[in-house]
């Protein structure tokens with residue numbers, strides 16, 4: 001680890017790096033002075049963060065730093081203790097049903113319904129949108145094929161491998177065509193090669209379909225593969241670095257960034 | 268010579284497999300029957316009647332409408348009581364699961380009810396109500412309701428939180444949430460509850476039929492007791508056992524069909 005980073009200069013240097021133009025698109029997700037407590041434990045501490053439409057943000061942080069808690073507040077499954085979380089101009093916890101069809105989640109584990117076949121699992125979101133059965137099936141089949149699961153549509157989850165199951169769950173998220181995709185370490189349970197292939201595929205699909213995506217991870221490599229923007233969190237969910245990445249970032253700079261992130265995660 | 272029939276060992280033959288399974292289904296019953304038959308050779312007929320005698324009575328019951336209608340009446344009472352307890356139990360169970368107040372009020376009450384013996388309900392029913400069928404229905408529901416309710420609450424509480432959150436994340440209507448998540452998640456335990464309660468109900472029903480019913484297996488058993496007719500008592504008892512086995516089998520078939528999605532471990 002180089003000395004400049006260790007004595008603190010590295011941080012300043014890193015924060016000065018501006019890799020892409022400032023955000024002009026509208027704000028899709030806003031954290032305003034958000035604190036979340038569980039009893040005495042502060043899981044998120046006075047966090048402010050804007051995520052803009054069309055961004056693909058990797059939230060990177062060590063285990064237990066409050067990533068899932070942030071995620072749950074974005075998805076409306078949890079209310080902030082203080083401050084405001086706004087997604088598309090609404091409050092997710094309060095106006096829970098407003099987001100029907102507007103956000104989709106890929107969870108850490110596949111969370112497939114064991115009593116439904118692969119294609120029926122993909123259809124669940126479309127059912128809540130009241131889409132007719134024939135179209136539901138077409139759309140579900142389209143996404144299963146896109147993720148390489150043609151021929152497995154009628155398999156029950158127990159007959160699929162872990163990687164295949166996670167692909168079904170990605171299909172399920174894309175099928176509703178929601179503009180916001182939330183992912184909580186979706187590939188962390190898979191082997192490295194499958195994980196790498198799926199996240200590259202995932203990043204490509206997000207870009208091609210013009211989605212906004214928040215991708216939680218504790219792996220620096222994964223954050224680099226996925227994010228246009230990498231938000232590094234320290235405990236309890238405070239921002240350590242906020243980095244914009246683009247293809248023009250030189251490989252030396254990348255290496256430098258990687259080492260700096262590594263250092264602040266290790267701290 | 269192109270037509271070569273592969274040679275098969277006898278136990279590769281599917282018919283052999285079926286026969287072997289049938290043998291193991293029959294074996295325990297054959298064992299009991301043999302023991303009984305041996306006993307009948309040593310004891311007087313009114314204690315251990317010969318099985319031939321008993322089967323003649325069974326046949327008689329099955330083929331005589333006035334007798335067989337008693338079996339049907341009892342079967343209907345069991346199913347009616349279970350259906351009533353199930354519907355009520357589902358409502359109470361959902362209430363206990365959804366509202367804390369309902370939980371606080373109903374759970375201790377039902378636990379208290381669970382301690383009341385079936386015979387007490389028979390006495391209460393006779394004092395409170397007039398119609399025989401209503402009395403029986405009341406006893407059946409009262410005795411099976413607590414267990415049914417608790418089993419449904421247990422099924423609801425053990426519903427997978429992660430899966431339920433996943434379904435919620437799509438913002439389903441209440442109705443959709445119930446049909447896509449709650450119902451399929453609790454169904455296996457509900458079927459098990461039916462199986463367990465079926466056994467209980469079939470034992471309670473004969474007691475309930477002592478409230479003045481002029482038909483039914485319980486009534487017939489009482490007659491046999493007064494006549495000191497062991498063959499008759501056995502024949503009537505067997506009717507009830509047959510019914511329970513038949514209905515268990517129907518439920519098992521339903522399980523096999525409805526829960527095909529479950530993984531089967533080769534180690535069992």
Ligand SMILES: Nc1ncnc2c1ncn2[C@@H]1O[C@H](COP(=O)(O)OP(=O)(O)OP(=O)(O)O)[C@@H](O)[C@H]1O
Pocket residue numbers: 038041043061062063064065066067068069070218
């Ligand atoms: N429902 C809860 N009740 C109490 N404490 C909680 C709850 N959820 C999270 N916490 C605590 O909040 C802190 C942050 O948890 P969180 O799940 O957000 O971490 P994370 O960054 O997602 O970790 P990981 O990478 O391991 O998934 C942890 O200390 C955790 O114990």
Ligand SMILES: [Mg+2]
Pocket residue numbers: 067068069184
């Ligand atoms: Mg987490």
